[in-house]
Amino acid sequence: MATPVKSKPWRLLSALLVVVVGFSVWALFPGTDSSVRLGLDLQGGTQVILIPSPVVEGAVITDEQLAQTVEILRARVDSLGVVESEVTTAGSGNDAAIVVSVPGESQERLVDLVQQTALLNFRPVWNLFPPNPEATREDSPSSTPTQTGLVQADSNTAEFETDVAALNCLDPANYSGGTPDNPELWLGTCDQTGTVKYSLQPAFIQGTNVTNASAELPQGGVGWVVNLEFNSEGGTALANASSQLSVLPECGTGQSPCNAFAIVLDGVVVSAPRFNEAILGGQASIEGNFTAQEARDLANVLKYGALPVTLEPVDITSISPTVGRDQLEAGLFAGGIGLILVTLYLLFYYRVLGVVAALSLLVAGSMTYFVFVVLSKTVGLTLSLAGVAGAIIAIGITADSFIVYFERIRDEIRDGKSLRQACDSGWIRARRTLLAADFISLLIAVVLYLLSVGSVRGFAFVLGLTTLMDIMIAFWFTHPVVVLLGRTKFMQRGSRWTGLDPERLGGISVADAMAGQSRRKRREVLT
């Protein structure tokens, strides 16, 4: 081997400095949240894992259905008003799992909330209004009391009208849906973009009466339409309602009732088409300025009665915030003790090199922390207890890289190389070993991440991240620092504190002795 290496330690160290400073500034930039987002098991909260299964037995769940389910669940969970609630999926098709997590205090309603099938119904529109809340009478003009959520009443009373008027459809909480309405009652609600406020009569068709819905671009038509088919009960109801509604004045002219019907999903109006004529055949089509996507979405909502799959909760976990904090503290405590023990051992065994190793661990640790904060900020990464465990275990695996390198340097010195040479030639050998071994670690991290659920994923992620850090620190910190140290007088004098004293290392290898040949000769043969 041995093309002489010319390493440029300062260049590598400056590269590392740039990266570390860059990430630390990004992570700790003032004015942004510079903490690691904690997983549910560390900050407390409730988590429900749901397994979706197709409504029709034997069918396969499509990605579209899954995405739609998540969308609906997210809307429902958001209605709890807890920040950082999450709905995520793992896997795909019939193997998928949906994980719903709500941090903070125990959420007893969560299970009911996510498990219920979303409610879809068709209601005649009574009237529509601009989205902003109107002041209720003249009692307190300074602080307008605003109605939130759904407004429901037995009949179109004055009180109902006032409440509807007070409803604020500019507030996302009121148009994101998630609260099923009672179809028997009058309903005051918003459309799903928060641009129109509706006052609606009791439902005339339930979502269960819809047998099919599809999006279509009709020949000669100007835009996408959504075709609907009803069962006989729905068809009759539609015929009656459309006969009555189609003769009414157009909505939005201020007259009520008017000739539109609203499609209400989980309490929010997803579409409010107008009847052009009486529809008698049990089939209808909704026209509008739909894009292809909008038409397909609406068709999906109509077809699946909102939830395209049935959900079974298979794992409900509830952890109190205090328990979560205890776990985090204990984890950090264990990590701290582990780090101290490892540092002491390395110092004891490798002396000055041990200091390099300890510093390397420190740099690797802070770098991992910064990257974590940055990922928390940008992609919403959360740290779970399994992740903490992964990080603690990574201490050992990271330290191993240094051990492999140091042992290689010692081998080289035993082979009679000078300290300076040994630092570089030892590195060339150690580097190959490190890359091969870290590749294995990375491989298992990636496979685990892609093929697992919940806490295993968090663990795999941290394992992968720390492995990458390990490679970076070994290349950009440990090696250049050792090379620089090797150039100092102190190390070259070979004190017993260097950990690399040729006198102590023997300076001659086992193989040479056994072979009974000159070292140089054996090298020629073997390498």
Next chain:
Amino acid sequence: MSKMGSIGQRLYRGDISYNFIARKKFWYALSAILLLISIGGLLFRGLNFGIEFTGGADYSIPNATCSVEQARSTSESLTGAQTIVTETGAGTIRVQTETLTPDQSEELAAVLSNSCGTSADQIKFQVVGPTWGAEISRKALQGLGVFLILVTLFMTIYFEWRMAVAAMVALAHDMIITVGIYSLTGLEVTPATVIGFLTILGYSLYDTVVVFDKVKENTRGITGQSILTYDEAANLAVNQTVVRSINTSIVALLPIVAIIIVGAYVLGAGTLLDLAVALGIGMVVGTYSSIFLATPVLAQLKSATPEMKSLATRVNARRSQVVKKAAESGVLNVEGLGLDAPSLDSKDVLMVSETAVIERNQPRRQPRSKRKKGS
């Protein structure tokens, strides 16, 4: 030179060396016994699966004022199901029952908080349906399969197929023994334990790769000489990496021991502890197999190839010659070199005599400051 007493120091200086490969039969036998015990344990005792696998409800009540008996009767009267109640850590009571409906589970949490004097939001609970565990296990097995295929491919390309086979043998060994220990001790198997098992896979291979990389380095172009047999070169690699293996294991085990201690005395049962226990066991077994099993298996596979057989013959022939010459001239201390029995089975072929070293008459490396000028 003899002032250094510790085995580690002497190993690392090369004063002592152990022939791992020649004594392979002993280590094979030891591993075989451990494997048999493990498989026996798995067959006859099975594994103690946690509720994540079997389905069930698990409550953990900190600062409980109720007794284990009270908690049991409270739970059994409400659910009508058999309940296991244990005390974990200081004042924390753990209640496990069959799986409950969401309504029942809320109710039980409320009742338990009442009778045990702990506020409801302090209670940590988990309810798992029986299908979920099957799902996790299936996913884990799927991951395992994919990982093993990829690793075998990687090792075949980076090293050679024999090394991949030897690494897989060591891996299977580590997994079976670790799982066997779980079965024999009755430790609970949770999803965290499964994470631990999967990490052991990675760690065991990582360890093996480090040793094999040294073997690869030592045996590059080995057929072009007649000094070392493959077995000896491989054994030399194990000896050269043994200090690293021990140091790495100590360094990797230290944080894990910290977790186990903190976990056992502060946290009680949980993800962290389960994971650490699995890893601790796996790492010890993994270090053992990378030294005592992986390399001997590799050497055995490799020595069976025609090239290595002819190499071994040449090495033996050469050694007899050296011994003969040495005996004639009387210069070398034959006994000290351990070359009196020049056969492949010679167990002491790596034992090094210091006299031989000194006689080589090589200039010692000197610090620059002590060198003569101009040299």
